[in-house]
Amino acid sequence: MSGGPGLNDLFPPIDKDAIALISSDVDEIVSLARRGDNLPLAAGLITAWWGLLLSVTNLYQALAQVHIFPGPIPISLIQVPLGYLGTFLLIRVGQKRRHILAWRSQVISATWLFSGIVIMLFMIGVIIDGKIGDVVANTFLALIFALNFGAMAASRLTKWLIYPAAGWITVAVMTFLLRGPPEVLSLIFGLGSLAFMFAPGIILRVHEKRLAA
Numbered sequence: 001m002s003g004g005p006g007l008n009d010l011f012p013p014i015d016k017d018a019i020a021l022i023s024s025d026v027d028e029i030v031s032l033a034r035r036g037d038n039l040p041l042a043a044g045l046i047t048a049w050w051g052l053l054l055s056v057t058n059l060y061q062a063l064a065q066v067h068i069f070p071g072p073i074p075i076s077l078i079q080v081p082l083g084y085l086g087t088f089l090l091i092r093v094g095q096k097r098r099h100i101l102a103w104r105s106q107v108i109s110a111t112w113l114f115s116g117i118v119i120m121l122f123m124i125g126v127i128i129d130g131k132i133g134d135v136v137a138n139t140f141l142a143l144i145f146a147l148n149f150g151a152m153a154a155s156r157l158t159k160w161l162i163y164p165a166a167g168w169i170t171v172a173v174m175t176f177l178l179r180g181p182p183e184v185l186s187l188i189f190g191l192g193s194l195a196f197m198f199a200p201g202i203i204l205r206v207h208e209k210r211l212a213a
Contacts, residue, residue: 044208045093046112048201049086051193053079058190065183072182076123084120111151115144134185135175142172142189145197167196 057075064071122140126132146168153161171192175185 044201044203044205045090046087046201048198048205049090050083051196051198051201053083053086054193055190055198058186058193062183062186062190065181065186076127080120080123084116087116111148115148119144134182135179138175138185138189139172142168142175142192146172149196149200161200164196164200167192171196 057073057079060069061072061075063069064073119141122137126137146165149161149165149168153159153165171188174188178184178188
């Protein structure tokens with residue numbers, strides 16, 4: 001059997017300096033990945049703000065629809081301007097924090113930004129058209145929220161965020177299947193906003209403050 005080139009002939013020799021350089025590069029990559037995983041989302045307050053706004057307005061609407069409170073109120077006309085005004089103010093505050101520059105935070109912030117644009121256009125269409133009922137509107141919003149929380153869970157490796165995503169899917173299914181009276185739909189969406197958006201936002205905010213300390 002003729003002798004061919006051995007493994008040592010196929011690959012260039014690696015000395016101690018090359019090994020040290022490779023090790024340094026690997027350490028830097030791991031450090032970047034860990035910073036991306038560990039740095040806070042910088043969106044805890046925004047998530048909590050929308051959860052609070054959606055829960056308060058929908059629960060008020062539910063009580064107004066059974067004539068406990070005055071109303072009903074033009075819920076979309078209240079949620080859209082107040083929601084985006086609060087988001088704008090919170091983003092301005094968050095820009096002063098360096099941890100908002102984490103790449104995973106940027107990805108997730110972009111996800112919420114574009115979905116927010118879709119929601120805003122949809123809500124404007126609901127207001128203008130006036131024919132889209134609460135069932136379709138609430139189901140659409142719940143599914144958007146489910147997708148966003150699912151993306152957050154996958155992108156940040158924060159597994160517990162999959163539970164708010166599953167909660168919003170449950171809200172969407174209940175809304176679509178029950179097709180109950182308006183006050184029931186408002187109650188479901190209000191409680192869902194409280195449990196699956198406001199509460200996770202507060203938890204994210206606490207996590208953010210711990211990591212920023």
